[in-house]
Structures are given as structure tokens and as C-alpha cells.
Amino acid sequence: MTQSSALFLSGRAAGALPLPSEIEQFLYYEAYLLDERRLHEWVDLFSEDATYIISVREAAQIPHEGLAAFALAEPPLVSEGRDFLIQRVKRLETHLAHAEQPASLTRHLITNVLIHEQQEDTIHVSSNFQVYQARIDISEHVFYGKRQDQLHRTDDGWRITRRHVVLDTALLPRTLSIFF
Numbered sequence: 001m002t003q004s005s006a007l008f009l010s011g012r013a014a015g016a017l018p019l020p021s022e023i024e025q026f027l028y029y030e031a032y033l034l035d036e037r038r039l040h041e042w043v044d045l046f047s048e049d050a051t052y053i054i055s056v057r058e059a060a061q062i063p064h065e066g067l068a069a070f071a072l073a074e075p076p077l078v079s080e081g082r083d084f085l086i087q088r089v090k091r092l093e094t095h096l097a098h099a100e101q102p103a104s105l106t107r108h109l110i111t112n113v114l115i116h117e118q119q120e121d122t123i124h125v126s127s128n129f130q131v132y133q134a135r136i137d138i139s140e141h142v143f144y145g146k147r148q149d150q151l152h153r154t155d156d157g158w159r160i161t162r163r164h165v166v167l168d169t170a171l172l173p174r175t176l177s178i179f180f
Helices: 003-010 019-035 039-043 082-093
Strands: 046-061 068-072 078-081 105-119 122-135 139-154 157-167
Touching (some): 019 039, 019 122, 019 157, 046 082, 078 082
Parallel strands (some): 046 157
Antiparallel strands (some): 046 068, 122 139, 139 157
């Protein structure tokens, strides 16, 4: 953990701000780490037993109504724990991940942060996101969706214990080589 990460996690995340602002700052900081490709520091924001799930929406026919609705496709596109996130980060560092050669430029925009439930040191938060991914001179993608997070306050600051990403984007590239 870098000095700036330690300062952020121990200072601002220790209750110096009202809870909604504190959570927003935590999520903005997380987006900053992703965009700066400080992926090990990003993974450190997840608890040891964290889960990371990515689902996509699909059109589903509602019986007897004839209207298209959207449901989550089953099984999820990704369902993994922190250990697998660590392996994905290590793989990106090997330069053998061809989908990330050259490395993507990303910009994560986090909005509409809402706290839904709080139980002692655990809270449930939702947010919307837009992620821009550019592989210089190769491709550009924009992803939209929502995240449902469970966060737990520790002595070292907030940790993500569960993240469920729901992509609204209809067309996905062959490989998803970025994090949401």
C-alpha cells in the first residue's frame, strides 16, 4: 500500500466526513486506482472473502403480456473471489494478456451513489457507472451499468465484501479485460 493509499484509507475513510460523502469518496478513489492502473492497490480494497460478480441483462419475454422485459442472464458472466482478482491482475502484469497489449486507457465515472441499508459496520450501496475503454489505435468501448456493493468498515478503512456489477451494455467485446 502506498503512502497516499494509507492516508486516504486511514484519514478520510475513518469517519471524518458524513457517511454518504465518505462512501462516495471511497468509490471515487477506487475508480481513480483503476484508471491509474494501480491494480494491486485496487484489489487491496476487497476483503479476503470478497465476491465479484458481473451479470448482463437480456431481453426476456413476459408470459401472457407480449412485452419484452429485461432479466439478468444466468449464469453470471463472471463470479469470482478476491484470489481470482489477484490472479487476473498478475496476468495483466505478465504482458501475456494479449487483449491488453497495449494496455487500455480507462475512465470510470461513478454516479447516483445511494446507501440502502446499514447494519453496524456493514452497508449496502448502489451506484451507476460509465466506463470508457480505449485501446489506442485499436478499439474503443463504453460500458454502462450499475453496481451493488456490500462494504464493511475495518480498522484500516472500508473494504468491499461483495460487488455485483450489472452491465446494461448490449454488445460486449470478445474479452473483458478491465474491471468495473
